[in-house]
Amino acid sequence: MNPVATEDSVLDIPPRSFLRGLRDLLVSAIVVAAIALIVSFVSAASAHAQAPAQGKAQGELRIGYQKSASLFVLQKAQGSLEKRLAPLGFGVKWVEFPAGPQLLEGLNVGAVDVGFVGEAPPIFAQAAGAKFVYFGFDPAAPRAEAILVTKDSPIQSVADLKGKKVALNKGSNVHYLLVKQLEKNGLKLSDIQPVYLAPADGRAAFESKNVDAWVIWDPFQAAAEKATGARVLADGTSGTSGTNGTGGTADVVNNYQYYLGERAFVKNNPKVIDALFADSVAQGIWLKKNLRQAAELIAPLQGLPVDVVELALRRYEFNVKPITPAVAADQQKIADTFYALKLIPKPIKVSDAVVAAQP
Numbered sequence: 001m002n003p004v005a006t007e008d009s010v011l012d013i014p015p016r017s018f019l020r021g022l023r024d025l026l027v028s029a030i031v032v033a034a035i036a037l038i039v040s041f042v043s044a045a046s047a048h049a050q051a052p053a054q055g056k057a058q059g060e061l062r063i064g065y066q067k068s069a070s071l072f073v074l075q076k077a078q079g080s081l082e083k084r085l086a087p088l089g090f091g092v093k094w095v096e097f098p099a100g101p102q103l104l105e106g107l108n109v110g111a112v113d114v115g116f117v118g119e120a121p122p123i124f125a126q127a128a129g130a131k132f133v134y135f136g137f138d139p140a141a142p143r144a145e146a147i148l149v150t151k152d153s154p155i156q157s158v159a160d161l162k163g164k165k166v167a168l169n170k171g172s173n174v175h176y177l178l179v180k181q182l183e184k185n186g187l188k189l190s191d192i193q194p195v196y197l198a199p200a201d202g203r204a205a206f207e208s209k210n211v212d213a214w215v216i217w218d219p220f221q222a223a224a225e226k227a228t229g230a231r232v233l234a235d236g237t238s239g240t241s242g243t244n245g246t247g248g249t250a251d252v253v254n255n256y257q258y259y260l261g262e263r264a265f266v267k268n269n270p271k272v273i274d275a276l277f278a279d280s281v282a283q284g285i286w287l288k289k290n291l292r293q294a295a296e297l298i299a300p301l302q303g304l305p306v307d308v309v310e311l312a313l314r315r316y317e318f319n320v321k322p323i324t325p326a327v328a329a330d331q332q333k334i335a336d337t338f339y340a341l342k343l344i345p346k347p348i349k350v351s352d353a354v355v356a357a358q359p
Helices: 003-012 016-050 070-078 080-088 100-108 120-127 173-184 199-207 220-228 263-268 270-289 291-302 306-314 325-340
Strands: 059-065 090-096 114-117 133-138 145-149 165-168 193-196 213-217 231-235 257-261
Touching (some): 059 070, 059 100, 059 270, 070 080, 070 291, 070 306, 080 090, 100 120, 120 173, 120 325, 133 263, 133 270, 133 325, 165 199, 173 325, 199 213, 199 220, 213 220, 220 306, 257 263, 263 270, 291 306
Parallel strands (some): 059 090, 165 213
Antiparallel strands (some): 133 257, 145 231
16 A cells, blocks of 8 residues: 555545536536627627617718808807707718809719808809709898998999999809899999909908909908908999998899708708708897897807907898799899809700798
């Protein structure tokens, strides 16, 4: 007998109870791991399925805007549209453009889904074959564009512009304003000397008196009035409105602002368009009731003095509605005028690009 050998055997061979415990432990670990894996997989699948309901964006509304579009600037700053679209599973992406023509190009190539511009850019875009539709408009703002003269100018009426140099941005809303005001006063475009300049260059020429008058829109118009004392010779109303922007009726030009969109997006997302309209109306009502506060929010984003922004805001109304036949007809008049002036290469039918108002 070898007691050491027997003791070694006891040490080298684990007892059965120990083996059973080890086996049970391993089995339990495997079961727990399997359950954890299944739970993890089910949770991930459930989260993926429920993500839209929990607020993850199913889609995105890409909005093209310009800094001069004060209501959009306010909506962007306040985040109001994002809150309104969240229940629909839509996020918002704001894409800034320097001017209307570039915005229309962005809409045409699919960079944005909707945009907001004045009357002229969509006419040029449609004549060039751009793909878009009109789906909304803001009320007429005939005082938000004007023919300006310096405060000490001897010119007292539009008729006095005969033979004078008049600066304007070619093919813009104010081009139409100038034509209609000249017609109202018995003149044609050929009776004056048009000088085609972008807004910044137009103001420089105006202040240096290298031109006799300047046709411009807000907020550039308001900035010139506030900074230089420029006098409103005529605007889109029936009579001179003065620097406070009151008086007159829109029987010369209306100066509508338009909501444009990619046709399929507008057609396929009526609830998103309704939300955009509802938020624009609500924010517009707040803006008009709180002009000074709104101007203080918008001015830093536009890089303009608060007083200038407030004056410009007074001359706009913000109450978007679907396009009506009467509004489309007004836009058609502008298109026909631009074709007659050879500003666009072919006649267009505005109604071809209109989403009609629902009955």
